[in-house]
Amino acid sequence: MKKIYFIVFFLGSIHLHSQIVLDSMTREPIQFAHITDEKGQGTTTNEVGKFSIDYFVESNNIEFSHLAYRxxxxxxxNLSKKDTIWLSPYIISLEEVFVRGETAKDIIIKAIKSIPQNIISNPFNLYGFYRESVQEDGKGAMLTEVSFMTYNEGDNNPQGYQAEIIQGRRTENHTKLNLDAVGGIATIVRNADMVRSKSRMFDIDNLSDYTFKYVGEIESRENPILIIGFSPSNDNIYNNNMGKIYIERETMAIVQIETQKDPxxxxxxxxxxxxxxxxxxxxxxxxEAKATIKYRKVHDKYFLSFVEVDNVRNGILGQESYRYSSNAKYILTLVEHISPKKLSTNYDVEEGFNKQVIAIPKLEGWNENNTMFFSEEExxxxxxxxDLRN
Incomplete structure (x- = not known):
């Protein structure tokens, strides 16, 4: 099953059928909606709500879910090749809400204390897809895609992610200052999974570094979601994360984090x-830096399911100066926790991540893949x- 999936990732991507997920009220596309089958295998819609049913080769039932929708x-x-999937939105209140007898900080503490019951404690593998792109002064300069698997030792080492690239492709690096991705999959998963590692605003011993407040609620009938804002509580310039945390009221599971650096x-x-x-x-x-981090429930536990990171950097060498915009996306496609495979990261995390992936200089046959369609920007x-090669 896993081998079939990874072959489909690159070789089955010449001609794909696309479907789209839309808001039933506004008729607007729903970006980054989870799409999963009965085995827990899944993908997500892209920025304009598109996905391909061709991804689900051996599936029987498909579930569409998003924090803000039924x-x-x-x-x-029952899905046709050009189907439109309509999801009904929940009511989202963006006014300050109150939970009787509990401050926003109290809710965060309860969510942190509930992590052991919501996050798996045993070792596991995650299988997924990663795409990273770089623009230099607004022009495309580099793009990388890989399929991968990770291994985590569970409670023995919550931050100890190892990552193995299974298959990948990349363009040449056209940045004038040779900007390259360092860290790749292992780094983005390790840094993004703040819930498992109980780091930053989920480190119960350092909550005084943040100010928390209620900022809204998603009024789901099944499980209302509390939205809690956080920001630095002091002037330390290195304490600079701010954003929103989404917490299920019933389970206290942390299901989404939106964060950015204080400008x-x-x-x-x-x-x-x-x-x-x-x-x-x-x-x-x-x-500039911002990230969206999502968790989804698989086998009754929550796993890191989606990460998008946007960074803007200035590159300087003498009198030369360039502006680099990078976008990285991680998508969970499958979880294996029954008999997880131990592995070691098969590339040097301290060196350029892209150097370990096969280059396709002339971009022959580089088409859409069925794990995640390209955005218009990509x-x-x-x-x-x-155009640079012509």
Missing amino acids: KKNIKKN EKIKAIVASSLEGKKSKKPVFILI RKILKDIR
Whole structure:
């Protein structure tokens, strides 16, 4: 089953049928909706709500879910090649809500204490898909896609993710300062899974670094979702994460995190890092960063299911200066926790991640894949890179 999936990932992507998931009220596309089958295998819609039913080769039933919408289950045989899936939205209140006798910080503490019952404690494998793109001064410069598996030791080492690239492809690196991805899958999964590692705003010993407040609620009949905002509580420029946390009221499971760096504190870090410093090598300075992190329930436990990270950096070498925008997406496709396979990361995390992936210089046959369709921006990036070769 797993081998079939990974062959489909690259070789079965020449001609795909696309479906779309839309909001039944606004008729707008629903981006990053979870689509899973009865085995827990899944993917997600792209930025314009598109997905391919061709991904689910051996599935019988398909479930569509999103934090803000009612779930929908459909037999695969009832889905046509050009179907539109309509999801009904929940009511989302963005006014401050109150939970009797509990502050927002109390809810965060309860969610942290509930992590052991919501997150699997045994070792497990995650299988997934990763795409990363880079633009230089608004022009496409590099794109990478890989299928992978990870291994985590569970409670023995919550942050100990190892990642193995199973198959991958990349364009050439057209950045003038040779910006390259460092860390890749192992790094993004390790850093993003803040719930499992109980890090940052989920470190119960450092909650005083943050201010928490109720900012809204998703009024689901099945399981209402509390939306709690967080921001730094002090002037330390390195304490700069702010955003929203989504928590199921009944289970206290943390199901989504939206975070970004405080712009003013990033400016202060940039100013201090540049002061009086010269370098003969390129210097890349982070100026913007934001991320969306999602968890979904598989086998009665919650797993990291989706991550999107957007970063903007200034690249400087002498009098040269370029603006680099990078986007990285991680999608969980399958969980194996019955007989997980131990593995070691098969690339040097400290070196350029893309160097370990097969380059396709002329982009021959680089089409859509059935795990996740390209966004319009990613299509533009590939076009820009093709134009550079002509």
